[in-house]
Amino acid sequence: MEIGTIIGDKANSVLYIADAPRYGDYLPIVQHIIDSLQVVVPTPEKATKFLQYENSSYGIKILYPS
Secondary structure (H helix, E strand, O other), X not given: OEEEEEEOOEEXXXXXXXXXXXXXXXXXXXXXXXXXXXXXXXXXOOHHHEXXXXXXXXXXXXXXXX
């Protein structure tokens, strides 16, 4: 299952992968996680309050609140 949104010129997505027999077991947990997500676009004055996680193996960078 994958959900996503586009904000400005950036696409954001969440991908959930599970073994087919266990898919339904994890679905309520994954749905709860998805429902709790918020996309936050930092403004310049608030950008200093965010930390950056970077994973060069997967080529991702994520800003998250400190």
